[in-house]
Amino acid sequence: MIxxxxxxxPSTLDEAIALKSRLGExxxxxxxxxxxxxxxxxxxxxxxxxxxxxxxxxxxxIDVGEELRLGALTTHRRVELSPSIRQSSWSCVxxxxxxxxxxxxxxxxxxxxxxxxxxxxxxxxTLLVAxxxxxxxxGRAGEREMQVADFIRDHxxxxxxxxxxxxxxxxxxxxxxxxxxxxxxxxxxxxxxxxVAVAADIDEGGLCRSLRVVVGAVSGRPQEFPExxxxxxxxxxxxxxxxxxxxRYSDLTPTLSDVRxxxxxxxxxxxxxxxxxxxxxxx
Amino acid sequence: MMLDPRITGRIQYAQDQHMPGMxxxxxxxxxxxxxxxxxxxxxAVPRDVVCLTRDDVTDLEPLYxxxxxxxxxxxxxxxxxxxxxxxxxxxxxxxxxxAALEAVEVEYEEMTGVFDxxxxxxxxxxxxxxxxxxxxxxxxxxxxVCHRFRLQSGLGEDGFAGADVVMxxxxxxxxxxxxxxxxxxxxxxxxxxxxxxxxxxxxxFNVRRDLAALFRLPEERVRVVVAxxxxxxxxxxxMRLEAVTAALARKSGRPVRAVLTRAEEFVTLNRHPARFRIxxxxxRDGTFVAKSVDAWWDTGAYADCxxxxxxxxxxxxxxxxxxxxVTVDSRCVYTNxxxxxxxxxxxxxxxxxxxxxxxxxxxxxxxxxPLELRLQNLLRDGDRFATGEILxxxxxxxxxxxxxxxxxxxxDRKNKGLAVMLKGMQTPSRTxxxxxxxxxxxxxxxxxxxxxxxxxxxxxxxxxSQALGLPMEDIVVGxxxxxxxxxxTRTTSSRSTFMMxxxxxxxxxxxxxxxxxxxxxxxxxxxxxGEGAGVRGTPGRRVALSDLAGLRAEGSxxxxxxxxxxxxxxxxxSHWHQSAAAAEVxxxxxxxxxxxxxxxxxVYAGQVVDRPxxxxxxxxxxxxxxxxxxLEAIEFADGQVxxxxxxxxxxxxxxxxxDFTYDFVEGGQHAHGxxxxxxxxxxxxxxxxxxAAGYRMLDLPMTAERIVDARPxx
Numbered sequence: 003m004i005x006x007x008x009x010x011x012p013s014t015l016d017e018a019i020a021l022k023s024r025l026g027e028x029x030x031x032x033x034x035x036x037x038x039x040x041x042x043x044x045x046x047x048x049x050x051x052x053x054x055x056x057x058x059x060x061x062x063x064i065d066v067g068e069e070l071r072l073g074a075l076t077t078h079r080r081v082e083l084s085p086s087i088r089q090s091s092w093s094c095v096x097x098x099x100x101x102x103x104x105x106x107x108x109x110x111x112x113x114x115x116x117x118x119x120x121x122x123x124x125x126x127x128t129l130l131v132a133x134x135x136x137x138x139x140x141g142r143a144g145e146r147e148m149q150v151a152d153f154i155r156d157h158x159x160x161x162x163x164x165x166x167x168x169x170x171x172x173x174x175x176x177x178x179x180x181x182x183x184x185x186x187x188x189x190x191x192x193x194x195x196x197x198v199a200v201a202a203d204i205d206e207g208g209l210c211r212s213l214r215v216v217v218g219a220v221s222g223r224p225q226e227f228p229e230x231x232x233x234x235x236x237x238x239x240x241x242x243x244x245x246x247x248x249x250r251y252s253d254l255t256p257t258l259s260d261v262r263x264x265x266x267x268x269x270x271x272x273x274x275x276x277x278x279x280x281x282x283x284x285x
Numbered sequence: 286m287m288l289d290p291r292i293t294g295r296i297q298y299a300q301d302q303h304m305p306g307m308x309x310x311x312x313x314x315x316x317x318x319x320x321x322x323x324x325x326x327x328x329a330v331p332r333d334v335v336c337l338t339r340d341d342v343t344d345l346e347p348l349y350x351x352x353x354x355x356x357x358x359x360x361x362x363x364x365x366x367x368x369x370x371x372x373x374x375x376x377x378x379x380x381x382x383x384a385a386l387e388a389v390e391v392e393y394e395e396m397t398g399v400f401d402x403x404x405x406x407x408x409x410x411x412x413x414x415x416x417x418x419x420x421x422x423x424x425x426x427x428x429x430v431c432h433r434f435r436l437q438s439g440l441g442e443d444g445f446a447g448a449d450v451v452m453x454x455x456x457x458x459x460x461x462x463x464x465x466x467x468x469x470x471x472x473x474x475x476x477x478x479x480x481x482x483x484x485x486x487x488x489x490f491n492v493r494r495d496l497a498a499l500f501r502l503p504e505e506r507v508r509v510v511v512a513x514x515x516x517x518x519x520x521x522x523x524m525r526l527e528a529v530t531a532a533l534a535r536k537s538g539r540p541v542r543a544v545l546t547r548a549e550e551f552v553t554l555n556r557h558p559a560r561f562r563i564x565x566x567x568x569r570d571g572t573f574v575a576k577s578v579d580a581w582w583d584t585g586a587y588a589d590c591x592x593x594x595x596x597x598x599x600x601x602x603x604x605x606x607x608x609x610x611v612t613v614d615s616r617c618v619y620t621n622x623x624x625x626x627x628x629x630x631x632x633x634x635x636x637x638x639x640x641x642x643x644x645x646x647x648x649x650x651x652x653x654x655p656l657e658l659r660l661q662n663l664l665r666d667g668d669r670f671a672t673g674e675i676l677x678x679x680x681x682x683x684x685x686x687x688x689x690x691x692x693x694x695x696x697d698r699k700n701k702g703l704a705v706m707l708k709g710m711q712t713p714s715r716t717x718x719x720x721x722x723x724x725x726x727x728x729x730x731x732x733x734x735x736x737x738x739x740x741x742x743x744x745x746x747x748x749x750s751q752a753l754g755l756p757m758e759d760i761v762v763g764x765x766x767x768x769x770x771x772x773x774t775r776t777t778s779s780r781s782t783f784m785m786x787x788x789x790x791x792x793x794x795x796x797x798x799x800x801x802x803x804x805x806x807x808x809x810x811x812x813x814x815g816e817g818a819g820v821r822g823t824p825g826r827r828v829a830l831s832d833l834a835g836l837r838a839e840g841s842x843x844x845x846x847x848x849x850x851x852x853x854x855x856x857x858x859s860h861w862h863q864s865a866a867a868a869e870v871x872x873x874x875x876x877x878x879x880x881x882x883x884x885x886x887x888v889y890a891g892q893v894v895d896r897p898x899x900x901x902x903x904x905x906x907x908x909x910x911x912x913x914x915x916l917e918a919i920e921f922a923d924g925q926v927x928x929x930x931x932x933x934x935x936x937x938x939x940x941x942x943x944d945f946t947y948d949f950v951e952g953g954q955h956a957h958g959x960x961x962x963x964x965x966x967x968x969x970x971x972x973x974x975x976x977a978a979g980y981r982m983l984d985l986p987m988t989a990e991r992i993v994d995a996r997p998x999x
Contacts, residue, residue: 044548044930104938185876187989188916190940193932261920261933267990274875 008051012058015140015167021053023142023165029053031167033075034110036103037119061114061169066090070173074114078102078126081113092173094180098129098199101184104191114168120154120223123193123260127154128218129182131226132199135173141166156222177203177212183279185271187262194219195262196271200279202239210234210283215247215276220268221256230254239283248277299485299512300470300544307472308335308375310533310543311382313389314552315364315371318621318924319398319411322360322391325372329388334381335537336389337373342532349499351491351523353423353431353588355414356624358499358528364393365413365586366623367925368552375533375541398924402560402581402618405429413586413619423592424850429619431584432592434599436613436853438671444575444610448566451575452647456563456639458985459918460583461556463628464936465737467515468550471526473533474540480507480531485514487522487627487735488775493767495524496531511765517737518909519627520554522777523589551929555919556628557594558583561602561639565646566610571653573662575610578602580636582617582625589626591617596848597709600857601636601965603671604644605681605707606662611671613853621924629909630964631778633708633862638985641704641969645976649998655703655973656689663705670707673854680863681705683950684887688867688970691885691946700872700882702973704966705865709858710958711778715843717771718788720749720796721763726817726831728755728796729763730789733773734781736765739902739960741781744895748786748956752793754813759830771839779862779958782894784842786956792840799836804828862958863889863950866910866966868974877989879915879975881943886910886966890949891957902960903947910967912937918986 010029012018022029030049032038033056041047055061055075062075064084070092072081081087082100102108102116102125116126117137130150137153139146142165150171153161162168179202187195197218203211213231218224230250234243252273257265290296327336339361347361348354360371372389376382399410406428419425426433445451471484480500486492489509497504514521526543534541545553559582566575580599584591599615628634648655663681670676685705692701719731730749734741746760753760763769773784794808800818801808804826812819817829846856869883886907893899916935920928928934947963972982980995 040930040932187876187878189935189938191938192935261928263990267993270993271876 078108244280304540313372320393326390398621439610460558463520465516557625559635580615585624598632633965637965684865687887704969708862712846714774716784787842795838864962866970877992884945906963914968
């Protein structure tokens with residue numbers, strides 16, 4: 003009488019895509035299982051079928067070239083410890099994945115998973131948006147690419163089509179100055195209360211040529227307000243400008259309340275953390 | 286080399302126990318905080334699943350509970366908290382049990398709930414328990430108050446007239462979860478009309494007594510075997526899963542095992558949320574003149590040991606001070622929250638928070654050094670505490686000075702805080718122990734001290750070794766089984782090492798007498814050593830211990846006492862747990878994040894028996910205190926726990942633990958309990974340090990957000 007869910011372990015990408023198309027909403031994709039596991043264990047979802055990707059070949063690569071390519075099944079821990087990433091200009095990416103939860107979780111959680119779950123209380127999406135990273139998707143109709151910023155739409159919602167799988171994340175060359183700050187209001191292994199990513203290009207004259215500031219973990223998706231950064235463009239970063247951008251982000255960013263802090267506390271933190279993230283540029 | 290079975294995985298925790306033909310239990314729990322059960326329909330449950338409802342327990346005593354009989358095996362007319370047990374099932378597999386829960390239909394009629402102890406005691410709140418038989422030593426008082434502990438010494442409230450300065454402030458502390466790594470687990474079976482229960486419990490004899498009463502059996506027909514626990518911290522005290530598991534085993538005729546999920550842990554037993562209003566009166570020179578403690582304890586839907594918590598927390602909030610005029614009014618109140626009970630730091634954590642923050646507020650007002658103010662007022666040998674007891678073996682000042690020194694307490698006190706406490710031990714209580722010589726020539730310690738991870742075994746072996754004069758290798762600890770061990774009140778309140786050391790000493794003296802009788806010599810001439818038994822001055826007369834197999838001796842120890850619930854006078858504790866802490870912090874003024882720079886606890890340990898064990902206990906206890914200080918709070922919304930998982934409810938990770946130090950103040954005639962002495966003082970010391978950094982903290986936990994929202998301290 004007990005209906006056990008179906009467990010599918012496709013070994014090729016085509017097979018996985020075919021399964022996903024056929025099962026539609028009923029099929030839940032499992033990569034590392036750290037997110038799905040919590041949902042199932044707490045009875046929040048009761049899937050009829052799982053599509054387990056572990057046996058699909060070629061989805062777990064790290065390729066450091068013109069751009070950094072991270073396969074969907076690459077674990078956080080591999081990104082964190084990868085010597086080729088650490089020695090490249092993308093070391094900030096390794097740092098950021100290394101801030102997630104605990105080693106046990108990072109050994110399991112995947113790059114594709116953290117994007118497809120679109121859980122607001124995550125670290126990597128915030129940095130990936132600031133770096134202009136793209137996701138490569140494949141479905142029955144073929145492949146497409148889009149910005150991570152466009153891929154994550156809201157709480158647990160992405161642009162992933164019903165028949166699509168995420169293949170990899172492609173991260174362009176970062177600008178000179180990149181920093182991700184994870185603010186924890188509680189335990190060291192907590193999810194972020196607020197995450198701030200800054201990616202800035204400063205020219206030889208010390209003038210700011212581009213600046214992206216992204217705030218994460220405070221609402222349904224990473225938040226970016228290019229107009230708030232305009233005050234810095236073509237200027238030398240100062241404490242006053244840092245302060246002003248922080249104040250603007252605090253005003254513009256919609257914030258939510260959860261166990262890690264109230265909406266009001268988060269607004270207050272955004273001003274502080276954005277300012278602090280920009281202050282090193284003023285040095 | 287013998288590896289600890291915890292490391293090799295060979296240890297069989299309560300949740301690892303199994304028997305052939307065993308069924309797995311699951312419990313259907315109430316989604317409502319307060320509701321009438323209109324109907325229960327189990328027709329769709331498969332036939333091979335055993336289903337226990339209120340109709341299956343009509344022949345049992347209707348209610349059980351360690352202090353107030355108020356808890357049914359499964360809900361009868363009403364459910365009283367979210368998570369209250371409504372129907373229990375047992376099936377061949379856990380999956381089938383899970384599926385069976387979904388086949389049960391329960392219709393509820395939701396009722397108004399009450400979630401605040403002060404409100405619950407008010408006239409317009411719903412009455413949670415219609416009629417209860419209270420034992421004579423409890424003082425139910427009006428609506429939903431299951432016990433009111435009052436204390437008056439000296440002139441009481443009138444004593445404030447003699448004060449130059451009177452301060453009054455309110456404090457609160459949130460409910461907390463014990464979070465043992467191993468959840469509650471019980472296996473029960475019936476054999477030959479006898480109930481056998483293998484369970485993770487700190488209180489085997491309470492469980493035996495309460496099961497016998499519930500099933501209307503003589504106590505000899507109930508056997509409780511204690512499995513080693515993967516942590517407890519107070520969670521596994523008194524009857525938890527044992528009643529429902531035994532009832533399922535009775536109905537099914539099969540062994541039944543129940544193991545809770547992590548989510549269920551959060552609705553099974555928590556720490557009491559508490560609120561205090563403290564008034565403290567002092568002379569301008571700092572001499573304490575009068576104190577009043579007004580406390581409210583939210584015990585949830587069932588009293589459990591709440592009446593004892595409100596008593597012990599009531600007098601703990603007086604603090605270890607000489608105060609001539611004291612009143613305490615401490616109320617334990619039913620609400621529609623999950624039940625609250627024992628929690629490491631038992632009631633002192635709440636009381637010390639309120640009391641020691643108040644001490645610093647007074648020091649601030651009087652512009653005195655908080656250390657000097659405390660030293661000026663601390664109880665000393667021969668002083669009378671507010672309960673009327675004359676204190677002996679007093680070490681408060683030693684502990685406090687040791688702690689202060691470690692943070693270089695001096696003229697610069699910014700960011701630094703202190704706390705000192707007294708905590709009672711379970712009194713009255715008694716303990717028995719037996720020493721058996723087995724066929725292998727080893728002495729077997731028969732003791733009901735339970736193992737919840739604190740390693741009682743090396744302590745007991747060392748105690749017996751010292752008392753008998755035999756090497757540790759000749760001593761083993763026998764299984765913890767109520768059929769085999771003498772009565773012991775329970776393994777709580779850091780009493781076991783103290784109580785057992787006395788009982789073992791007596792049993793050892795008796796065993797030596799018996800061996801001497803066997804050898805027909807006076808016991809002072811008996812020599813016991815690794816070679817066996819011999820006679821002083823007569824080298825030829827020796828027997829191996831194995832030749833003495835079957836010899837047995839018992840020893841016991843009892844501490845009389847108890848407090849009058851109306852006046853608070855009497856004997857609160859046979860001896861006092863004493864400790865102090867000092868902390869130095871930095872606070873990020875823009876984010877409220879507190880960083881502990883230095884933290885020291887100083888604990889009166891008496892004679893240390895097992896030093897590595899003692900050190901580990903105090904380290905764990907300190908980390909518990911850090912969690913309570915900065916992180917831990919069970920959040921409720923209309924009675925529903927909203928953070929009942931370990932992602933939303935956070936305990937300290939090892940990365941959150943700063944370098945900290947501690948010392949044991951040693952001396953005296955006895956081993957002192959020290960398993961929970963850092964828990965109450967650490968939050969108060971950190972709170973006083975945060976206050977010294979400029980933030981007036983009155984509520985625990987001191988989350989980063991609360992700190993930035995706090996009023997300036999001065």
